[in-house]
Amino acid sequence: MPVMKAVRLDNMDRLMIIDQTRLPGELIFLDLHDKCTLVEAIAKLRVRGAPAIGIAAAYGVYVLARSYMGMDRQSFFSVLQQDIAQIRNVRPTAVNLSWALARMEKVLNAGREASLSQITTALREEAMTIDQEDAAISRAIAAHGAPLIEEGTGILTHCNAGWLATSEWGTALAPLYLAHQQGKRFRVYCDETRPLLQGARLTAYELLAAGIDTTLICDNMAAVMMSEGKVDLVFVGADRVARNGDTANKIGTLSLAINAAYFGIPFYVCAPSSTLDPTTSSGADIIIEQRDPMEITHLWYRQAMAPSDVGVLNPAFDVTPHSLITGLISEEGIQYY
Amino acid sequence: MPVMKAVRLDNMDRLMIIDQTRLPGELIFLDLHDKCTLVEAIAKLRVRGAPAIGIAAAYGVYVLARSYMGMDRQSFFSVLQQDIAQIRNVRPTAVNLSWALARMEKVLNAGREASLSQITTALREEAMTIDQEDAAISRAIAAHGAPLIEEGTGILTHCNAGWLATSEWGTALAPLYLAHQQGKRFRVYCDETRPLLQGARLTAYELLAAGIDTTLICDNMAAVMMSEGKVDLVFVGADRVARNGDTANKIGTLSLAINAAYFGIPFYVCAPSSTLDPTTSSGADIIIEQRDPMEITHLWYRQAMAPSDVGVLNPAFDVTPHSLITGLISEEGIQYY
Secondary structure (H helix, E strand, C coil): CCCCCCCEECCCCCCCECCCCCCCCCCCECCCHHHHHHHHHCCCCCCCCHHHHHHHHHHHHHHHHHHHHCCHHHHHHHHHHHHHHHHHHCCCHHHHHHHHHHHHHHHHHHHCCHHHHHHHHHHHHHHHHHHHHHHHHEEEEEEEHHHHCCCCEEEECCCCCCCHHHCCCCCCCHHHHHHHHCCCCCCEEEEEECCCCCCHHHHHHHHHCCCCCEECCCCHHHHHHHHCCCCCCCCCCEEEEEECCCEEEEHHHHHHHHHHHHCCCCEECCHHHHEEEECCCHHHHCCCCCCCHHHEEECCCCCCCCCCCCCCCEEEEEEEEEHCCEEEEEEEEECCC | CCCCCCEEECCCCEEEEEEECCCCCCCCECCCCCCHHHHHHHCCCCCCCCCHHHHHHHHHHHHHHCCCCCHHHHHHHHHHHHHHHHHHHHCCCCHHHHHHHHHHHHHHCCCCCCCCHHHHHHHHHHHHHHHHHHHHHHHHHHHHHHCCCCCEEEEEECCCCHHCCCCCCCCCCCHHHHHHHCCCCCEEHHHHHHHHHHHHHHHHHHHHCCCCEEEEEHHHHHHHHHHHHCCCEEECCEECCCCCCCCEEEECCHHHHHHHHHHCCEEECCHHHECCCCCCCHHHCCCCCCCCHHHHHCCCCCCCCCCCCCCEECCCEEEEEEEHEEEEEEECEEECC
16 A cells, blocks of 8 residues: 655655656655745646645745745745745646645734744644645545445546545545455556656556556547446546536546546546635636647657647646536545536 | 658669658658568558558568569469468458458469469559559548538547558548648647557648648547537548448547547548458457557657556557447548448
């Protein structure tokens, strides 16, 4: 079962992350000690997964506050608030980033009367609370989702929504880890998830480490796996869920949901309730991050695999309408649509 | 407009192909001068696309026959027939390979009374006929399909079914080339087509060379392009069409067809009538080639992008039921289902 934390404060109080761009070949830990390393790590997906980004950003605010304690009071507040605004804009689609930063900002603002040292301590506590709450949410999602998995169930998942993406067991993978712990044997089909291959690199890595039967496929093979009766359930994560249930998740999720509906396969979104964004009424209002064309045209930024002058669209996420979603599994239970 | 031939007899009577595994970075021609180079080129997709494979195999039989002319009569026939059987098995899904080889074998068998020199000449003529017929078919498919394309139409295509895959204009891309020649302006969304990226490497290369507005996307982005109203038509090729219209084509086609049906977008298969296999009653009878897992786990056979012990499924094709196909565009016209 999973033994590492993708994001943590180590025993020297440093914010350490696993550099997810180097997996599965290399397991490398990075110390995010200033704003530049933090912003770069989030932008380059060294830390990724909506909950993990939120946790990293929260610890990041604490680490920055600590480094600013020598400043005068006014500068401390203004520099930290500028940093928070900058970090928030690095990845616009996942709601957890702005949600975690809003919690940190609230603690910061509540400390207007306190000493900088007291504020910094309070920020550390808030970040740890966010981290611990997320771990508890993982366990609760696992408990609600695991009963859907039976002996022999075929499960398809997309991108990575496991322990690398959260504080603990993950969201979409959490029910799998619990079912596995309960002794159920089942198969997982793991979409590679172009362009950045989070499924091939991260989900396959996680599941194999846990001893779960895992088969890697290209994203465009999901339909044929479904048509052959290999897939009984689809579990995916979410980056933002609108008020009506429309869900933004990693690009490719919409296609999967349409395929699952065609073949009559239940399609579940697994996400903490903090992923629900009450300010967004439907999927049409969700901002979709567009990323670097080189993620597609070049294999891992090295070898050119497309003509240099080709146009490229590279949306990082898509929106699945709630009509295609069987249910949303959060820490509160399963909400069926 | 396209100016090269993917497969041809050159003016020294050599069977020359463009090595499609090296595109778009390098344009390299290979001389397929014996059975080993021919089999390797087909197996490794140096020549690919159902019609082009058939043409290469036909010329290949001629080139082999010529090299065997010094043999005694009995050896000539038995060695050549063994070769034909071996070549036929290299790629089981595309019907054109066995179809072209059956035509060559018929010519061979008709020559039981003729001299080896006469037989070899007849084989050369039959291969050239197959090549020329395919060119005429491309033009006819273009003529039937081009009227579907209007000014401003958004077209999505998958894999490569252009001049690199055939003798001339291609199948799925033929209507695009004609519409472009007629002065229509339209946009093409080109699926990269994992795992071997024929869309990114070959289709984008062809379309840009022709001056057509081309946008490269990952396969898993097709649904979101459709949901945003960017796609008005889907054109794909085919490797084998069963008697009931079920169509085997490059992996990912089924998912596209399901997505197109969901969004109400017309989905056309473009293929010569020789792709129709009267011996196959439905898609369930089509043998699907399974390919090397390293095509998925390693980026272009080099860098490992997945754990080394992960299970992999790598079907090269999938079968789209006729119920999801709007029509089949062949040289004979459009057959609506």
